Amino acid sequence: MMKHTIAVWVEDYPGVLAKVAGLFTRRGFNIESLAVGHTEETNISRMTIVVEGDERVLEQIIKQLYKLIEVIKVRDLPTPNSIGRELVLIKVNASSLPIRSEIIQMIDIFRAKIVDVDKQVMTIETTGTEDKVEALIDLLKPFGLREIVRTGKIALSRGK
């Protein structure tokens, strides 16, 4: 199944997120991730939603979103023409010095950062595409993952 990234501009008032989420549930569309925040304009929020489905499902999602009065604009952001990023925090077991240095070497390649460390665990931060984030998590798995938190993808179209 194809993954699609769509940007949704909405009026920024209580209940809007619930309505958008409710729409996806009711119509049986599967949300892979959803990120929301303020934009350059006051009172307008922007959601980045990653969904699974074929072209027909994507078309229905966009049309149904437009039916919500609070939705101002919807754009499909296909990968080659857009920049997508995700932020992730990974807490991993790191109870000995050799392990810690192994992890540090590894995450250097990913240009990830260590944002917290103690005798038991290290917390690593990185941003990147979904593939990169997945790859890093995969590599850290053998050390024992304590907790992971991901923002979900945010995306902008390329060019103006």
Next chain:
Amino acid sequence: MKLSGVEIVIECLKKEGVEVVFGIPGGAIMPLYDALYNEPSITHILTRHEQGAAHAADGYARATGRVGVCIVTSGPGATNLVTGLANAYLDSVPLVAFTGQVPTNLIGTDAFQEVYIGGITSSITKHNYVVRRAEDLAGTIKEAFYLARTGRPGPVLVDLPKDVQLAQANFEYPQKVNLEGYNPTYMGHINQIKRVAQSIAQAKKPLICAGGGVIAAEASSELRDLAFKAHLPVATTLMGLGSFPETHPLSLGMLGMHGTAYANYAIGAADLIIVLGVRFSDRVTGKLAEFGSQAKIVHIDIDPAEIGKNVPVDIPIVGDAKRVLKKLNELITPQEKVEWLKMIEDWKRKYPLKYEDNQELKPQYIIEKVYEITQGQAVIVTDVGQHQMWAAQYYKYTEPRTFISSGGLGTMGYGFPAAIGAKRGCPEKRVICISGDGSFQMNQQEIATAVTNDSAITVIIMNNGYLGMVRQWQELFYDKRYAETNLKGNPDFVKLVEAYSGTAFRISKKEEVYPTLEKALALNHFVLIDCVIPAEENVFPMVAPGSPISKMIGVD
């Protein structure tokens, strides 16, 4: 000018031209009722259940084309509206519902009679609001009415916390609304309309399928122009009944699950289907893959989300049916596909609607007599079930807004309160409610509303002692295992009406039909006629669920 919140609500209703509202008071909406008490220009009709209020407002809206309004209290009052709102949403009926709410400082505390009705109704309203400041009331109500009646119409809910009703604010009714995310497309794309005109000229077997959108857009006369000019046969959906005169030779009647054989055959054989204001419900299409499989499909609808939702479309046009058809009618040339029309004539001759007209009191016969005595001029309001389909099949509708029925939601209990609302909207018209013994009991408390308000409607109950449509399915698909469809314990409907000081008759013989109808209509008051019909009469033709519509049971 400073006014209280509820005075603002009343002023807004007046600005919107509201003359009647349906509802029931309760704690959280008492301030608004207190303001209504002094308002001579708005009549309030007290129903006996909030569902009745919603359906009455819905019937009023469908019969008149105006926005229906209902008012209820918070909590159970609001939740009792839910079915009515869903019903209006699925059939695109313009409603504005006001609900009382607990004061803003109690919202979220599980206060007495508090529910979050905005959340509950968000998927069954076009939009809804919780008004948190009296200053926002006028703008919100303006928007609510605007949203309800424009674009694809639908119900809008406005939740009014009690303290907002009592607070003071300046009143100024906005001239226009400013909704950035709401811009319905009315004008169809001209190049697409040209393509339709070309397709009509090239087609050998063209036909029109008209739905509720034609009625909502007041496009019946444009539809007639198109059909007459290009000699296009017209099939209508249940919701489209009345958009095209069924007395005209080009009419195919209704298509779909209980449609006419000739309409369903024509859909299967057509090479061009112009679909107007239709959402391709499964009751219309039957097996999707085979619906109009020989045809190029033109879909004209105001709601872009309906286009391509269920059926792939060759020429999509987003727009208002009236404006698109006006343009299209300018572009087409008179033409007549003689062979195609002859084919349809043959089907009509070979496969007419029919029933076994013997000595029994047949429901189809009753509908025919209702048609005869009203000369097709009545507003027919139905409940849901077998009687609904017989009313759709055996009465010939010629004008829009004369067939009022719950299509999408299929709400048993809709018909009676909707008929009260329709009569209030069209006092000069005959309003006849065709119901069943099952459906009628789902809102029979509204007998009080009909009697008290001297609502001169005639209710005809097709009483077969069963939940008839479910029983029919059990007979056909469940080996006659009549699980819980026998309505033993039904009341004596005549005595029931008499208990409310109303008039009612019971008939069980064919020869009683016409004189009883005559008597009932002459009384010009609320009258109920309980018709004892054969228990196992079925609705035919019938397309089994999941079958293509050309495969019908009861056609030979």
